[in-house]
Amino acid sequence: MNVMYMPRKPIVEICKKTGIEFSNHDLKRTFLTIGEAAMIPFSLLKALANHKTDNDVTGVFGGYFNPESKTLKAAMWKIADYIQSHAVATGDNVHFL
DSSP states (O other): OOOOOOOHHHHHHHHHHHOOOOOHHHHHHHHHHHHHHTTOOHHHHHHHTTOOOTTOTTSBTTSSBOOOHHHHHHHHHHHHHHHHHHEEEETTEEEEO
16 A cells, blocks of 8 residues: 655645645645535545544445545546636636636
């Protein structure tokens, strides 16, 4: 399994350049919120966020539900497409509608 580390340096750099403070957790919450808007099932969102459901025999990676990488990749592309279709660039800024 690939391990993803927090992108601390890029976040600090973006915060300095834009004056907008945010954290990696803010990015995760935004990603999951957009995933919900893109109609991704809750179980797949949990898997994409690497969340485990304790005490749930049917939970993500802990029981019967173990999504294939193709399924996770398709969900990621659906979220990316949703962002792309709702982002509008004006000058140097990008707005999400």
